[in-house]
Amino acid sequence: MFFQKHKRKSKDLKQIDPDIFYWIQQERKRQKEGLELIASENYASPAVCRVQGSLLTNKYAEGYPGKRYYGGCKYVDECEILAIERLKQLFQVNHANVQAHSGSQANMAVFLSELKPGDKIMGLDLFHGGHLTHGSPVNFSGLLFQSVFYTLNLETELLDFNQIEDQVKKERPKLMIAGYSAYPRIIDFKAFRQIADRYNCLLLVDMAHIAGLVAGGVHPSPVPYADYVTSTTHKTLRGPRGGFILCQDSLKEKKIKSKIFPGIQGGPLQHVIAAKAVAFKEALDPSFKIYAQQIIKNTKVLEKVFQKQGIKMRTGGSDNHLLLLDFSQLGVTGKQIEESLEKAGITVNKNTVPGEKRSPFVTSGIRIGTAALTTRGMKETEMEQIGLWISKVIYNPSNEEILSKTHQEVKELCQGFPLPTDDL
Ligand code: DSN
Numbered sequence: 001m002f003f004q005k006h007k008r009k010s011k012d013l014k015q016i017d018p019d020i021f022y023w024i025q026q027e028r029k030r031q032k033e034g035l036e037l038i039a040s041e042n043y044a045s046p047a048v049c050r051v052q053g054s055l056l057t058n059k060y061a062e063g064y065p066g067k068r069y070y071g072g073c074k075y076v077d078e079c080e081i082l083a084i085e086r087l088k089q090l091f092q093v094n095h096a097n098v099q100a101h102s103g104s105q106a107n108m109a110v111f112l113s114e115l116k117p118g119d120k121i122m123g124l125d126l127f128h129g130g131h132l133t134h135g136s137p138v139n140f141s142g143l144l145f146q147s148v149f150y151t152l153n154l155e156t157e158l159l160d161f162n163q164i165e166d167q168v169k170k171e172r173p174k175l176m177i178a179g180y181s182a183y184p185r186i187i188d189f190k191a192f193r194q195i196a197d198r199y200n201c202l203l204l205v206d207m208a209h210i211a212g213l214v215a216g217g218v219h220p221s222p223v224p225y226a227d228y229v230t231s232t233t234h235k236t237l238r239g240p241r242g243g244f245i246l247c248q249d250s251l252k253e254k255k256i257k258s259k260i261f262p263g264i265q266g267g268p269l270q271h272v273i274a275a276k277a278v279a280f281k282e283a284l285d286p287s288f289k290i291y292a293q294q295i296i297k298n299t300k301v302l303e304k305v306f307q308k309q310g311i312k313m314r315t316g317g318s319d320n321h322l323l324l325l326d327f328s329q330l331g332v333t334g335k336q337i338e339e340s341l342e343k344a345g346i347t348v349n350k351n352t353v354p355g356e357k358r359s360p361f362v363t364s365g366i367r368i369g370t371a372a373l374t375t376r377g378m379k380e381t382e383m384e385q386i387g388l389w390i391s392k393v394i395y396n397p398s399n400e401e402i403l404s405k406t407h408q409e410v411k412e413l414c415q416g417f418p419l420p421t422d423d424l
Contacts, residue, residue, distance in 0.1 A: 028419075028422075031043075031419055032414060032418075032419055032422065033345060033410070033411045033414050034345045034346065034347055034410065034414065035345060035346045035347065035373060035386060035410055035413075035414065036347050036372040036373060036376075037346060037347060037348045037368045037369060037370070037372070037373065037386075038347055038348060038349050038367075038369060038372070039181075039182075039209065039235075039321060039322035039349075039367050039368065039369025039371070040181070040208075040209065040232075040235045040369065041234075041235070041369070041371070041372050042212075042234060042235060042236065042237075042238045042371045042372045042375055043238070043372055043375045043376065043419060043420045043421060044234065044238060044239060044240055044275075044279065044420075044421065045238070045278070045279070045282060045420055045421075046420060046421050046423075046424060047278050047282070048238075048239055048240050048275045048278050048279050048282070049240075049275075049421050049424045050424070051240075051271065051274045051275040051277075051278050052240045052271055052272055052274075052275035053271070053424075054271050054274070055271075056076060056079065056270045056271035056274050057269075057270070057271040059072065059073070059076050059270050060267045061073045061076050061077075061080075061267060061268055061270050062261060062262075062266060062267050062268070063261065064080075064099075064257060064261075065077040065078075065080050065081050065084075076270040076273075076274070079270065079273060079274040079277055080098065080099075080268075080270070080273050080274075080277075082277040083098040083273050083274070083276045083277035083280060084096050084097075084098055086277055086280035086281055086284060087244060087246070087276075087280050089280075089284060090215050090280050090283055090284055091214065091215065091221060091223050091229070091246055092221070092223060093223045093229070093246045093247070093248060094247070094248045094249070094250070094253075095246065095247050095248065095249075095250065095252070095253035095256075096244060096245070096246050097109075097244060097245045097246075097253070097256050097257060097260055098242075098244050098273050098276050098277075099260050099261060099265065099268040099273065100230075100242065100243030100244055100245060100260060100265075101242060101243060101265060101269060101272075102232065102241070102242065102243045103133070103206065103208045103230060103231065103232035103243045104132075104133045104243070105243055105260070105264060105265060106206075106230035106231065106232075106243035106244060106245045107133040107134075107141065107204070107206060107230050108133070108140060108141075108259075108264055109245060109256055109259040109260045109263065109264060110175075110204050110228045110230060110245065110256065110259075111141065111144070111145065111175070112259045112263055112264065113228075113252070113255035113256055113259045114174070114175060114202055114227075114255070115145060115174055115175060117144050117145065118144075118145065118146055119145055119146065119174045119175070120145065120146045120147070120148060120171060120172070120173040120174055120175075121134075121135050121141065121145045121146070121147050121148075121173055121174065121175045121176075121177065122135070122147070122148045122149065122150060122167065122168065122171060122173035122175070122176045122177065122201075123135045123141075123147070123149060123150075123176075123177035124149065124150055124151070124152070124177070124178075124180055124183075125149040125150070125151045126149075126352070126360075127352045127353075127354065127355075127356045127360075128151050128152045128354045129152070129180045129181055129182035129183045129324070129354070130149070130177075130180060130181065131179075131180065131181050131206065131208075133206075134147075134177045134206065135147025135148070135149065135177075148167070148171045148173060149167075150163065150164045150167045150168075151163070151354070152183075152354045154354060154355050156315075157314050157315045157316075157354055158185060158315060159183075159185075159187070159188070159191075161188070161191045161192075161195065164192075164195060165195050165198070168195050168196075168198075168199045168201060169199060172199060172201070173201055174201060174202060175201065175202040175203075175204055176192065176195070176196055176201050176202070176203055176204070177203075177204045177205075177206060178192045178203065178204075178205050178206075178222070178226075179204075179205045179206035179207050179208065179209070179210075179222070179230075180209065181208075181209060181367075182322065182324050182351050182352075182367050183320075184313070184314065184315055184317065184318035184319065184320055184322050184323055184324055185315055185318070185319050185320070186219060186220065186319045186320070187205075187210075187219075187220075187222075188220075189205060189220060189221075189222040189224075189225040189226065190225055192205075192225065192226075193225035193226070196227075202227045202228075203225065203226045203227050203228075204226060204227065204228045204229075204230065205222035205225070205226040205228070205229045205230070206229075206230045206231070207222055207229055207230070207231045208230070208231045208232040208235055208243075209235055209236065209320075209321070209322070210236060210320060210321070211231040211232070211233070211235065211236055211237040212235065212236025212237040212238055212283070212288075212291075212292060212295070212321075212371065213236055213292050213295065213296075213320055213321060215237060215283045215288060215292070216283075216288050216289045216291060216292020216293065216295075217289055217292065218292045218293055218295070218296050218320075219320060223246060223248070227247065227249075227252065228245060228246070228247050228252065228256070229245070229246040229247070230243065230244070230245050230246075231243065231244055231246075233276050233279060235371065236292070236295065236321055236371045237279065237283060238279060238282070238283070238291075238371070238375060239275065239276050239278075239279025239280070239282075239283075240272050240275035240276060240279065241272070242269070242272045242273075242275075242276055244276070245260075291374060291375070294374050294379065295321045295370050295371050295374045296319070296320070296321070297379070297380060298370040298373065298374050298378065298379065298380065298383045299318045299320065299321055299322070299323060299370045300317075300318075301380050301383035301384055301387065302323055302368065302370065302383055302386070302387045302390075303317040303318055303323060304387075305383075305384055305387030305388060305391065306323070306325065306387060306390075306391065309387075309388075309391040309394075309395075311325055311391060311394060312325065312326040312327075312328075312329065312330075313325055313326065314326050314353055314354065314365070321369050321370055321371050322367055322368060322369040322370075323367070323368045323369075324351060324353060324365055324366075324367055324368075325337075325365055325366050325367075325368065325394070326353045326364060326365045327364055327365060327366075327394070328353065328357070328364040328365075330394070332394070332397055333350070333358060333362045333363060333364060334350030334351060334352075334358075334362065334363030334364055334365045334366050335350050335361065335362045335363060336397050337350070337366050337393070337394055337397055338350040338366055340393050340397035340398070340403060341366075341390065341393050343400075343403040343404070343407065344389065344393050344402075344403045344404075344406035344407045344410060345406070345407040345410035345411060345414075346386070346389065346390060346393070346406075346410060348366045348367065348368050348390075349366065349367055350362070350363040350365070350366055350367075351363055351365045351366055351367035352364070352365065353365040368390070370383070373386070375420060376417045376419065376420070377417050378417060382413060382417075385413065386413075389406050389409070389410065392406065393406060
């Protein structure tokens with residue numbers, strides 16, 4: 001034979017990089033033994049993780065399927081086409097772009113498609129549950145564009161469309177954003193569309209938090225109402241970490257394509273795009289509807305427990321995957337409760353509440369979400385127990401004995417619910 005045959009012995013990660021191996025093991029233990037209640041997190045399936053860790057990462061494919069700047073793209077083209085077609089089917093939409101590396105870049109592509117630097121955008125105030133990329137002055141969205149905000153009604157704690165309309169009338173933004181990080185109620189996209197139409201304003205819906213609920217049919221879809229819909233793929237939708245953009249109009253799709261590439265991104269992450277395709281297939285399966293329904297059932301159980309325990313929830317409860325607990329009358333901060341819950345093996349994040357008086361590093365509340373534990377198979381019985389544990393910690397945040405006993409009980413519960421990706 002002309003060429004010598006090379007055999008590659010693959011060493012395992014433990015030998016190649018014992019440090020990273022060690023930290024992954026630690027993180028595995030944390031995920032296994034703890035209760036994950038961060039509202040923006042979930043467990044991607046083993047299939048999604050496997051594809052995300054596949055050799056597709058080796059491929060450069062700047063451009064779009066059928067029109068790339070590199071050779072050898074015919075197989076990644078097929079994966080990207082599948083991702084696009086499945087996503088279109090999932091949300092019943094005409095056009096989908098699956099190349100955005102993140103939700104932030106998806107939003108950036110929409111802004112750059114429609115706006116010039118200095119144009120006015122309007123999103124929900126960050127302290128009321130909005131997002132950094134919806135105009136915060138410390139983010140590109142507030143640096144490049146003139147940003148103004150609407151707020152929740154401080155009495156009802158809900159979106160107030162009269163107030164929003166007044167604000168739009170006064171400010172006349174070129175683009176308005178709906179879709180939030182900490183809003184526990186159903187969003188009326190039609191009402192946003194009506195205001196947008198009256199004031200000739202574009203409507204972007206960032207459905208990152210609720211994408212899985214929309215896909216599962218337990219939250220109305222923004223697709224019929226928004227000019228653009230952006231999302232991440234890894235929250236309630238349970239895919240790999242990434243973003244996407246949807247629109248109905250082919251002219252808008254063209255603009256988005258060129259803003260994503262070459263506008264703001266280079267080579268697409270073909271391993272992530274293929275993993276998105278897998279996640280979209282999973283979300284098209286009828287079992288995903290049952291999953292989405294269970295997320296809501298689980299939130300409702302927590303809502304009931306907190307009501308009984310006298311713990312204040314903003315808006316009084318939730319219709320979606322998250323609850324916003326408010327301690328402003330309890331004399332403890334969100335930061336303290338986040339830390340105490342972590343000692344008890346329960347992971348949440350501190351969160352500002354509408355009308356917040358404390359800094360975002362301290363806050364008066366925490367945000368709790370049920371998407372991840374629902375994926376892990378936990379249902380009403382477990383949720384009731386978890387609600388009681390959380391309440392106990394809220395009322396006894398410095399009682400080390402209670403924290404450590406709760407941690408032990410949490411570990412015991414977790415043993416019965418293996419992680420979907422335990423062996424990855
Ligand atoms: N960081 C995400 C969240 O926790 O809601 C939003 O990007």
